[in-house]
Every structure is written in structure tokens, then in C-alpha cells.
Amino acid sequence: MISTMGLLQSWGGLGTSIASFIFMWDMIRRYCPPELIRASDKWTRRIRSFFYPFIQISISEFMSNNLKPHDAYAAVEAYLSVHLAKKAKRLRAETVHGGGKLVLSMDEHERVNDEFRGAKIQWISGKIVQRESKYLPDVERKYYKVTFHKKYRDMVTDTYLEHVIKTGKEIQMRNRKRKLYTNGHNKTTWSHIVFEHPATFDSLAMESEKKREIVDDLLMFRESKDFYARIGKAWKRGYLLYGPPGTGKSTMIAAMANLLDYDVYDLELTSVRDNTELRRLLAETSSKSIIVIEDIDCSLDLTGQRKKKQEKPPEEKTSKNKKEVPRKDTEESGSRVTLSGLLNFIDGLWSACSGERIIVFTTNYVDKLDPALTRRGRMDKHIELSYCSFEGFKVLAKNYLLLDEHPLFEPIEMLMKETNIIPADVAENLMPSSPKEDARKCLLKLIEALKLAEEVMIKKGKEEPADKELPDMKEDADVLQEMEDSVDKV
Numbered sequence: 001m002i003s004t005m006g007l008l009q010s011w012g013g014l015g016t017s018i019a020s021f022i023f024m025w026d027m028i029r030r031y032c033p034p035e036l037i038r039a040s041d042k043w044t045r046r047i048r049s050f051f052y053p054f055i056q057i058s059i060s061e062f063m064s065n066n067l068k069p070h071d072a073y074a075a076v077e078a079y080l081s082v083h084l085a086k087k088a089k090r091l092r093a094e095t096v097h098g099g100g101k102l103v104l105s106m107d108e109h110e111r112v113n114d115e116f117r118g119a120k121i122q123w124i125s126g127k128i129v130q131r132e133s134k135y136l137p138d139v140e141r142k143y144y145k146v147t148f149h150k151k152y153r154d155m156v157t158d159t160y161l162e163h164v165i166k167t168g169k170e171i172q173m174r175n176r177k178r179k180l181y182t183n184g185h186n187k188t189t190w191s192h193i194v195f196e197h198p199a200t201f202d203s204l205a206m207e208s209e210k211k212r213e214i215v216d217d218l219l220m221f222r223e224s225k226d227f228y229a230r231i232g233k234a235w236k237r238g239y240l241l242y243g244p245p246g247t248g249k250s251t252m253i254a255a256m257a258n259l260l261d262y263d264v265y266d267l268e269l270t271s272v273r274d275n276t277e278l279r280r281l282l283a284e285t286s287s288k289s290i291i292v293i294e295d296i297d298c299s300l301d302l303t304g305q306r307k308k309k310q311e312k313p314p315e316e317k318t319s320k321n322k323k324e325v326p327r328k329d330t331e332e333s334g335s336r337v338t339l340s341g342l343l344n345f346i347d348g349l350w351s352a353c354s355g356e357r358i359i360v361f362t363t364n365y366v367d368k369l370d371p372a373l374t375r376r377g378r379m380d381k382h383i384e385l386s387y388c389s390f391e392g393f394k395v396l397a398k399n400y401l402l403l404d405e406h407p408l409f410e411p412i413e414m415l416m417k418e419t420n421i422i423p424a425d426v427a428e429n430l431m432p433s434s435p436k437e438d439a440r441k442c443l444l445k446l447i448e449a450l451k452l453a454e455e456v457m458i459k460k461g462k463e464e465p466a467d468k469e470l471p472d473m474k475e476d477a478d479v480l481q482e483m484e485d486s487v488d489k490v
């Protein structure tokens, strides 16, 4: 009892002494000349660094000059969650991007040790609560602090932190869900959904050699950062996909995104008000992305910027083709994006954006595009997607019916040589419409469709010469009229 009392008394004495010291120190600092204070601070730092030879670096959740999220913080978090979270005793579990998988990270004020090239490095997670204004609620700012011996200063600042950020970014890339961004419905910003299109180059009906060439081209582009830097060109590549409707242009874009693990930005030009908005939207696109402008010929009357006065040929006006009817004029769509605005984006701003980007234009009518838009250098690769070949059919038969061979393949090959059918129609026929429909029935359905397509072709072929005779008949009629007129005159 007495000893407890004694202990309490001595604690009380210590508290009084500390309070007196703080008071005295404050008085000294207040009345001492500033030079003396500075000198004392310098020496205090030196003595402290002698006894505490460690360096600390903080990485905050937000940038200090604005409230933008700090990329490095997210990368450190990813690195720690994969490499060091197992060593921590208090962990935080969160689902990322609404996915089902739990990701573990260090809880607040938890410490873990890392080792890099013989150096012991400690990470601490922390949080400070700040009040920016008395009218606003307090804000939490999380941070990670890395502590290491001062002899490793250069190694940690030059190499270790770079390694952590690089590894963290790779982990983020692996964990992220790819996104499909759109600017449709007159939105002035991008909105996105998770991109989960299953298309791959394996499932694409196309000649294998052509397919391999495109895949090689894409993979080479992805690995060519140093090459583009060396030749002084922006790390971009333009693809023009052209061909009739239903030949797999959109499907190929999805396959490209899946192959490269890129996001997709589906740019609806008719929703973009003017060139300024176009530039802003494109500047907001992220690296490792494919920017798509579908049906470039009817998105905007781009060619009209140069050929305004040209009348459309009569057959164009009366065509029943789905792609030609809804062509929107710039005035009609309320959009004032011009061809030169689009070209500037490809050549100018395009080059200023860092990181790799692919731009894809699709069209059903390549001949209608302004040559300025399609010239090499702007669109590096022109890819024609055309009618289904027998090789393409075999890919679809394998995908849809799990067939490598079948006796009905032979007649199908014969018919395919004689007629044109788009892959979308082949796919539709090979798709069983009921559980009772087996592979044979599907192949027979396709044979019927091919025969029908052949009949239509023959019919058209017969009609065409008749059409071609029309001008001659017209000429004859004109001559007759002229003769009659001259007879009348006589």
C-alpha cells in the first residue's frame, strides 16, 4: 500500500517536472534571438539523427496541391496487399470494383517489414484527420510511410520505390476489370460499364493466315514502346476495318481488346457537339485503350466538309441498305465536328497523349471515305472483313457445333465457292434453335440458306444485264425522238 502511494507520488513528481520543462522551453524559445533558435534546432536535428539514423517517406492518398487521388498511393497499396499483407496481423478486407473477390490490405497503424537488396524497410499505414473549414466535416487522409536506414537512402529512393510502384501498377492492371466507355445519348462525358465480351481471335471466322498477321501486328505494337520512342513517333496505331454488315468488324474490336487487355472507348461522333468537345473527350481516354468510331461514313457527313456541293448519286438516295438511310447531316445531329477536327485529333493531340492507344474506324463503304482520313500513317492498317470463306465456316462449325469434320462439309464447301454469305448468317444457321436440333440439322439449314443465296445471286445476275441494256435503249429512244423531231420539222 505504502509502495503504491510512493509510486503515485513519484509519477506525480515526474509529471510536474515535464510540465515545468515544457513551460521553460517555451519561454526560452519565445525570448531567445531567432539565430539562436535556428542553431539549436539544427543541433537538435543532428543529435536526433545520430541516435535515430532512419529516414521516413510518406505517400499520401491524395496529391498535396489538389484533391486528385495519388496514383503512387494506389500502386503501393496493391504492392503491399500482394507482397506483404500476409505478414501483417491486422488486415482490412475489401471487394475491388464490385467484384466478388476479397482483397486484403494492411489496416490502419499496422506495420510490416520488407527486405530489398539487403536493406530492411518498414511500411506503416496511417491516417490523419484534417479540418479544412469549420463549416465542413473533417476529412480523412490516409498515407503509407516507409522507414529505412539512411545508408540506403539512394537505393530506396532510386530503385526500391520505383520497383514498388512498377510492381503495384502491374498488380492493379491484372486485378482491374476492363471497361467499355461510351459517350452516347448526348452525354458530354464518358460513362462506363464492365467490358465482358467473350470474342477472341480463335473464335473469329477468318483465314488463319490473315488472322495471324493481325494478331502479330497487335502484339508487336504492344511491345514496341522503345521502338516508337527511338523513331520519335507517338505510340499509337490506327486500324481501318471495312466490309459488308455482319462480317465481324465489331466482333474483331472486342477480340482486339481481349487480346491486348485494353479498355474500349466507343466514341459516338454524332453526340459530340464540336471539335473542342472531341478534344476533351479524347484527352480523357486512358492509356492502354482502343478508341472506336463505328460506321465512320454515316456517323457524320465527314466527306461533306470537302464535297459539300456534290450531289449524291441517285442509287445512293434510293438504296435500302440499313447503313445509308440513317446518315445524319452535321446540322441535323447538332454536331459540328469537322473532318479537320478529327484529323487534328489523330495527328496532333493524339501524339501528345502519353501511353499506348489504338484507334479503330469501321465502315461498310471504304470508297466513300475522304482519302485524307484513310491515308497510310493515319490509318496504319486497312483490314477487309469479307464474306465467309470455307475456312471461316470451319471455325464457326467448331465453335457452334464442336465439329472438325462432317460429310456435309463437302457440299457446303462447293456452295460457298459459288455464292457469298456473311459470317453472321452462317453463325445464325449453325446456332441450334431447339435442343432437338442436332449438328446435322444445323448444317442442312445452312445448305438451304446457301442455296437460297445462290438463287438470289443468279436472279440478280440475270437482272443486271437487263439493267445495263437500259442506257442503250434510252439512247435508241433518244435517237428515235430526234428523228421524229427532225421529221416534224421537215
Ligand SMILES: Nc1ncnc2c1ncn2[C@@H]1O[C@H](COP(=O)(O)OP(=O)(O)OP(=O)(O)O)[C@@H](O)[C@H]1O
Residues within 6 Å of the ligand: 203, 204, 205, 206, 243, 244, 245, 246, 247, 248, 249, 250, 251, 252, 364, 385, 423, 424, 425, 427
Ligand atoms: N468473322 C466472324 N467470326 C465470328 N462471328 C462473326 C463473324 N462475323 C460476324 N459474326 C457474328 O455475327 C454477329 C454480327 O457481327 P458484327 O456485329 O461483328 O458485324 P459487323 O461487321 O460489325 O456488322 P456491322 O457493319 O453491321 O456493324 C456477331 O455477333 C457474331 O456472332
Ligand SMILES: [Mg+2]
Residues within 6 Å of the ligand: 249, 250, 251, 294, 362
Ligand atoms: Mg459493327
